[in-house]
Amino acid sequence: MILYPIIQEFADTMIPKIRIFVLFTSPIAIDTLGNFFSIWKTTPWLRFTIGFIWGVILPFYFVSGLSDAWIRMKTKNIL
Numbered sequence: 063m064i065l066y067p068i069i070q071e072f073a074d075t076m077i078p079k080i081r082i083f084v085l086f087t088s089p090i091a092i093d094t095l096g097n098f099f100s101i102w103k104t105t106p107w108l109r110f111t112i113g114f115i116w117g118v119i120l121p122f123y124f125v126s127g128l129s130d131a132w133i134r135m136k137t138k139n140i141l
Contacts, residue, residue, distance in 0.1 A: 086119045
């Protein structure tokens with residue numbers, strides 16, 4: 063999140079394509095479901111790798127969503 067303003071301005075609240083989010087979220091969702099239903103056990107290094115990949119893309123959606131919410135609240139005079 064620290065590098066986000068350097069990569070993309072906060073004024074640009076366009077959220078990246080949902081396909082990318084689904085692509086990066088699918089492995090962590092499948093891993094979680096597999097572990098929850100005791101289909102398999104994931105090793106710590108694989109769990110770390112999957113989480114790291116998901117964590118790299120998450121700020122682009124999270125910060126964009128917060129920026130969008132902030133702008134909407136300001137335009138509606140909620141703040």
